[in-house]
Amino acid sequence: MTFSYFKKEVEEILHLYFKDERELFLEIPPSEDFGELSSTICFKVANKYGKKPNELAIEVKKQLDQAIGRFNFIKKIEALNGYLNFYMDVDKISKLTLDEISEKRQEYGKSDIGKGKKVLIEHTNANPNKALHIGHARNTCLGDSLARLLKFTNHKVIVLDYADDTGSQMADLVLGFTKLGLPMESQVRFDKYCGDQVYVKVNSLYEKDPSLLLEKQKIIKEIDTQSGEIAKLSKEIADRVLKEQIKTCARLGASFDIINWESDVIRFQLLKEALDTLQKKGLIYKETKGSLKGCVVIKSEIVKGREMESDKVLIRSDGTSTYLAKDIGYAFWKLGLSNARFKYRYRNDIAEGLLETSAEGVVDDFAYGADLAISVIDARQTRLQDILKAVIELAFGKEVANKYIHYRYEVVALSDKAASQLGYEADSKVVHMSSRKGVYFNVDDVLDKLKEVIRNRLVKNQPNLSDDEISDLSEKIAVSALRYALLKIDRNKLLIFDFDETLRIEGDSGVYILYTYVRTKGILKKASLNELSDFKNYTLNEMESRLIKKLSMFGEIVAKAASALEPQLLLIYMRDLCDDFNTFYEKYPVLTANEPAKSFRIRLVEAISEVLRNSMNLLGLKPVDIM
């Protein structure tokens, strides 16, 4: 946080000259040669002052130089080609920074930007008919990292999983277990069994025997009415699969507070409430003619940019509701716009303190009515999400609609090489995963494979460790590698998965981050932290200054990543910090240095270690002490 002291001073001193300018155009310069902060204000306002930018800069510098003595952390001001460059007194900042870090430790970097804000974060949301694949994992890692960041910045965060226990994919499984007589029990995990074997098998049979599709329709109806043995079986399957999915999330380090079952959106009248509201506002109506006769629809022309599309069906002619309709009811609940409430009960059998919606539960309002509702959903659903948001805006205004965030990300696809590893011969460079066709990588399988590679390395490097220790370490390293790989790529970009390419254990990777952290731990283990000498008069070298500056900015980076909802910003910061530390490590000895350098460097390494650990925790990477 100490960087902000410097920044405040720079703003203050600049205002001495530019009394009436609100924007100071401060930025972090591309090189240390230009100081720690620079302002381009002279370019912007030169005209107003009737001068050329550089003339103005020189004049400003001259005047501000007279005031510089009153400021603690500004060492020097420079006017260069129109820029005003401000140099931080790193020597003064360094002790403050190190003290703050060693005092706050795992609290270092926290801020209050979220104080009093209730935020719902919904992620994963996989259909409960299969094991999670790496596409879901991107969703889970983004959502979980957001949750960690927002908690750290003092938001009141509630994490949700929205599970569709009614969709047609459930009918496929029920069909497989009843009509086709497939066994419910298997040697492999239930989610994997359902997805890899039952679901794929049933879908392949539809082509050969179309009469099965009629059976499927019957099952869908029965599930939809939520009564009878078929519906009960469907729910049982969904429950068992979801339980396994949540285990996979836990393995990735992600946990939930609430499971909201999609069928309960209807059961607890969330849908009805929303439809009533939309009815009253005249936003929906029942179609009386044409191809949508008998459906309750929303006019496409009310949604900007969607004028050319057909109207959207909310209630089908047979009275059942579409996904969009339920999502509207659900969104109204999230934002506190509904009179209906879910009832909840505990599911401690899945995770301690986890709640699920249930007819046997009780009303609990702790998640109802959020200040911000973030739904992590892939980009293919942008259209529906836009309609949903437009509906909220039409019904309640822009301000309310802005509380609803479709946190979009592009899907994970497979490289042709990865696809061929699954026995799928690709005719293009990119192959989209398909649960139906069995073209996907399960998260647990990928982690296991990665873990094996890491284990082999560990056995070689750490011959003295027990099997349990090796196993524990390789698990942590594997999870960190996967999370890093999934968070590293900009969420607007298609992530092309390739085992060798994506899950590197060398270079720019999660493993590199852990390795760097281990290096800091290695030094600290050998250092005697109690016998440090005074380094008040120590003058930092270039690498040390850089590191101190980086450390002093951590809080700002965290706050920025949280408010921009971009965990990737923190990831890049963390990697940069590792790069700088490794350069420092190769160049300067710590334990064998002379005093006071030695004492200073030990404290510096300790601080780097703390900040790296905090960064890793915020991104769900798992720090280890040896590897």
Place this chain on the structure above:
RNA sequence: GGGCCCAUAGCUUAGCAGGAUAGAGCGCUGGCCUUCGGAGCCAGCGACAUGGGUUCGAAUCCCAUUGGGCCCGCCA
């Protein structure tokens, strides 16, 4: 046909509310183990899709073109 997203070295990418020399990793070439852990470091090669526009200044903003992905169902 309409809409959304993407385009930076051979490959994977960072930088994008305009700002100084476009930063990494993989690969390739050549170095660094008597030195705190070589899953590391150092050096070299190598990039802003194309064409316009706005601006003192454009990888960044705007328009067009090209190429790639996605979406447009009484599926979710």
